[in-house]
Amino acid sequence: MTALVPRRARRLASLAEALLTPHGMDRYLELVDPMLVRREIRGLVTGVRRQTPDTVTLTVRPSRAWRGHLAGQYVRVTVEIDGVRRTRCYSPAGSEHDGTLELTIKADPQGLVSRHLNRTVTLGSVLGLSTADGEFTLPSPRPRRILLLSGGSGITPVLSMLRTLAAEKYEGDLVFLHYSNGAEDALYRTELADLARRLPGLRVVHAFTHAKTGGDLHGFFSKEHLAEAAPWYPDAETFLCGPKPLMDSVREVFEADGIGAHLHTEEFAPPALTFDTENAEGQVRFARSGREVANSGKPLLEQAEEAGLSPEHGCRMGICFSCTQIKTSGCVRNAKTGETSSEENEEIQLCISVPVGDVEINA
Structure with missing residues (x-):
């Protein structure tokens, strides 16, 4: 019953x-x-x-x-x-x-x-x-050696990884290397010290980019920092999130060492994309609102906002799909890949879709 x-x-x-x-x-x-x-x-x-x-x-x-x-x-x-x-x-x-x-x-x-x-x-x-999304995750089974590297508020996804590993009583080699301006900007410093005491294999390294004292390392990221914090990094899986300059510097070192496949990243900010605004042609029509504007050559999300519309959006970099809308007609170019598509009634992401000529969106 x-x-x-x-x-x-x-x-x-x-x-x-x-x-x-x-x-x-x-x-x-x-x-x-x-x-x-x-x-x-x-x-x-x-x-x-x-x-x-x-x-x-x-x-x-x-x-x-x-x-x-x-x-x-x-x-x-x-x-x-x-x-x-x-x-x-x-x-x-x-x-x-x-x-x-x-x-x-x-x-x-x-x-x-x-x-x-x-x-x-x-x-x-x-x-x-929303439901959780994203592929920036720890592999299973867990690697034998892990380097978690972050800068500023990019600490959050890698701290989630560290807390998860701590809850699982991870027994491998583990380094948490975090960059901040100085002690006053170092997020979660007290908790990280506590985790280092509780997890025998964990080493926490604070790098201060502006403060001259108080950190374990000082100055901006360098290969020397990497070698000092985690000398075994070539054999580890590294997870990185932070400002673009930090991420670019880390990628450069890993690519030069031939170990780029061991570096896993989460973008902290939208990539720098360029748009041909001088040679843009055609009209963009937002069908649901009835508004029509001359194509400026910018992504459709920006053109919609400039037209006074407020379409739902999130990351503005083609990851979260919050800005997905139906393109009823016309051709768009993906600003990240350069690919064009002319299919009718297809779903597109407004934040990375640039009109090529006349386009109508159900927005």
Whole structure:
């Protein structure tokens, strides 16, 4: 008899969903308590702390639709700002074995969402969440030697890896090398020291790029830093996330040493792409809004925003797929690969799709 109860509950839920069409049950549950929604994922902020003046660390309890994350993955976080839903990607800093989410966000002076999360979100705030995504993850079985390398707020995905390895009582060689301006900007410094005491094979190395004292290493990344922190790095799997200059420098060393295949990276910022704005031709029509603009040669996301539209988006670099829309007609060029596509009614990513002539988007 008891086995029938969940089945009946599911049937009743399905019936209610049908009766409440087109809005569905979630839209009504959200009016009562946003955390009750069934199909979408919400996160309740249960902790707010500041490690530095320009960062905030949020502890978030996900709703029941959450299915967890793998260390190194990212989630799309959605907030409403001035009546418009805005989405950005952030990497959880917690262990994949922990049921909560920890997000550490640095306020970008030009970043609408990061500033909002730093200044406005408080205990009890509810965030929109996506399922976890991304391929920047630890392999299984775990490698015998691991180097985790990060800079600034790029620490979060590799810290997630470190916390995961600590929870698993990892017994291999492990180095955590983190770059920051100085002690006042070094995120998670106290916890990293505690992890180093608890995990026998772990060595934590702090490199200060601007401060002359207080760090284990000083100055910007170099091969000498690498050799001093982890002399066995050629035989290790290295996981890297940080600002572009750091990532470029590390890639250069690994490629020169012929071990590029052992370097795994998560992009910290959109790649620098160039666009031919002088020779752009054609019109771009946003069908749903009825707006039409002259093609500027920029990605469709930028053209939509310049036309006064606010399409959903996240990473702005072709990773998260938040900005995916239907192109009903015309040709676009992928700004990352250079490939063009003229298929009708195809899904494209607005942030990396550049119109080639006339294009119509269902936006």
